Amino acid sequence: MDSQQLMELSKKHMWLPFTQMTDYERDPLIIESADGVILKDIDGKEYLDGYSSLWLNVHGHSKKELNDAIKEQLDKIAHSTLLGAANVPSILLAKKLVDIAPSDLTRVFYSDSGATAVEIAVKMAYQYWENKGIKGKTKFVTLSNGYHGDTVGTMSVGSIELYHKVYTSLLFDALVIPYPVIYRHSSQDEEVVKEESIQKLRKLFEERHEEIAGMTVEPIMQGAGGMNVMPKGYLKEVEQLCREFNILLIADEVATGFGRTGKMFSVEHEDVKPDLMTVAKGLTGGYLPVAATLATEEIYNAFYGEYSEMKTFFHGHSYTGNQLGCAVALANLEIFEKENLVEKTNEKAKYITELLEEVSELENVGDVRQHGLMCGIELVEDKKTKQSFPSEQRIGYHATLKMRELSMLTRPVGRDTIVFMPPLTTTKEQLKEMVDILKQGIILVT
Numbered sequence: 001m002d003s004q005q006l007m008e009l010s011k012k013h014m015w016l017p018f019t020q021m022t023d024y025e026r027d028p029l030i031i032e033s034a035d036g037v038i039l040k041d042i043d044g045k046e047y048l049d050g051y052s053s054l055w056l057n058v059h060g061h062s063k064k065e066l067n068d069a070i071k072e073q074l075d076k077i078a079h080s081t082l083l084g085a086a087n088v089p090s091i092l093l094a095k096k097l098v099d100i101a102p103s104d105l106t107r108v109f110y111s112d113s114g115a116t117a118v119e120i121a122v123k124m125a126y127q128y129w130e131n132k133g134i135k136g137k138t139k140f141v142t143l144s145n146g147y148h149g150d151t152v153g154t155m156s157v158g159s160i161e162l163y164h165k166v167y168t169s170l171l172f173d174a175l176v177i178p179y180p181v182i183y184r185h186s187s188q189d190e191e192v193v194k195e196e197s198i199q200k201l202r203k204l205f206e207e208r209h210e211e212i213a214g215m216t217v218e219p220i221m222q223g224a225g226g227m228n229v230m231p232k233g234y235l236k237e238v239e240q241l242c243r244e245f246n247i248l249l250i251a252d253e254v255a256t257g258f259g260r261t262g263k264m265f266s267v268e269h270e271d272v273k274p275d276l277m278t279v280a281k282g283l284t285g286g287y288l289p290v291a292a293t294l295a296t297e298e299i300y301n302a303f304y305g306e307y308s309e310m311k312t313f314f315h316g317h318s319y320t321g322n323q324l325g326c327a328v329a330l331a332n333l334e335i336f337e338k339e340n341l342v343e344k345t346n347e348k349a350k351y352i353t354e355l356l357e358e359v360s361e362l363e364n365v366g367d368v369r370q371h372g373l374m375c376g377i378e379l380v381e382d383k384k385t386k387q388s389f390p391s392e393q394r395i396g397y398h399a400t401l402k403m404r405e406l407s408m409l410t411r412p413v414g415r416d417t418i419v420f421m422p423p424l425t426t427t428k429e430q431l432k433e434m435v436d437i438l439k440q441g442i443i444l445v446t
């Protein structure tokens with residue numbers, strides 16, 4: 001089939017996620033192949049992968065070791081259910097995850113996307129208190145603009161108005177604490193911004209801790225809500241408050257996990273030990289949909305007993321623990337060790353900081369936020385007053401379309417914040433090329 005026919009068919013039959021299809025009809029794109037950090041469309045045009053194909057890709061595309069791991073597993077078996085039966089790659093991967101995760105996390109419950117991993121964490125936290133016979137701990141706390149996925153449960157613990165407002169009556173009410181956004185605060189003193197939010201959290205916990213089962217948090221960097229970085233020490237204080245008030249801490253490492261922020265997991269930056277931790281995206285290096293919810297032995301034990309005690313966790317998806325996915329995830333984690341990737345990511349992050357200095361000087365760049373290889377560039381109409389562009393102008397969207405023309409793919413989040421999140425193995429030359437395109441794209445639309 002030629003590319004024109006494919007275009008027509010995609011417009012006729014596809015319904016793309018987080019996409020207004022009239023936008024797609026005006027500017028369609030069909031990716032056909034990829035190698036390293038270069039994606040190629042059906043007309044042979046090449047694009048740098050400036051967003052790791054939606055924050056997933058780690059070692060680049062078409063990585064030989066990952067391709068081989070899938071092929072090797074395929075010759076044995078592709079899938080068997082995990083309901084009541086384990087499989088070899090899922091066991092080996094569970095051991096590996098426990099080895100690299102914060103020390104108290106010893107149990108691995110699989111699923112197949114970031115949202116399902118968080119949904120599971122929320123249900124586990126809820127049932128944990130029930131199973132322990134502690135009544136009334138049924139509510140969840142979240143931070144404003146938090147994003148944990150698009151299922152009904154994860155939207156309930158998320159708070160991005162644009163995505164969730166229409167579903168309000170379908171969702172359960174979470175208790176929302178304002179995220180400590182440094183750029184938008186009247187004080188630019190991190191300590192002041194941190195304390196203000198922490199005091200609100202403390203007050204909420206003091207008043208309602210007996211009703212609260214858990215708190216979800218994107219550790220250190222909030223992704224889809226606007227690429228916001230927490231003030232130093234904030235996450236640690238959240239952990240301490242959760243401990244003090246007997247509230248389970250759910251760290252959502254779906255975006256931040258697997259070396260993305262310069263540590264294997266972002267919680268490590270502040271030596272935080274969550275009760276539940278969710279991982280997905282980078283777990284398979286961006287190859288296959290595998291996710292996991294890691295739990296402490298204390299949580300696991302609350303579900304453990306004879307069937308008649310009715311403590312079982314009644315949850316599971318058809319593809320949970322998929323063998324192809326677990327095999328490629330294992331190979332992905334082995335490359336981390338072999339190539340000392342987390343260390344190298346830190347060097348690259350420093351280089352990106354230097355490169356982004358020029359971007360931050362642009363007239364319409366209000367703020368540049370970075371946590372390792374996770375960056376957000378917020379565009380504003382007026383740098384002095386921090387006035388945003390009118391939302392109907394969709395300046396962030398148009399900037400990313402311009403970048404696409406210039407051969408780099410990415411997407412905006414929040415209010416006109418451009419995501420820059422290249423695969424961990426992007427070379428310095430490619431990083432420079434990407435940041436040049438970022439700059440040009442912004443200049444050409446503002």
Ligand code: PLP
Nearest residue numbers: 113114115147148149223254255
């Ligand atoms: N949690 C966080 C922090 C995320 O950034 C995302 C996706 O961007 C999710 C959960 C949902 O993951 P998925 O898209 O795999 O369902």
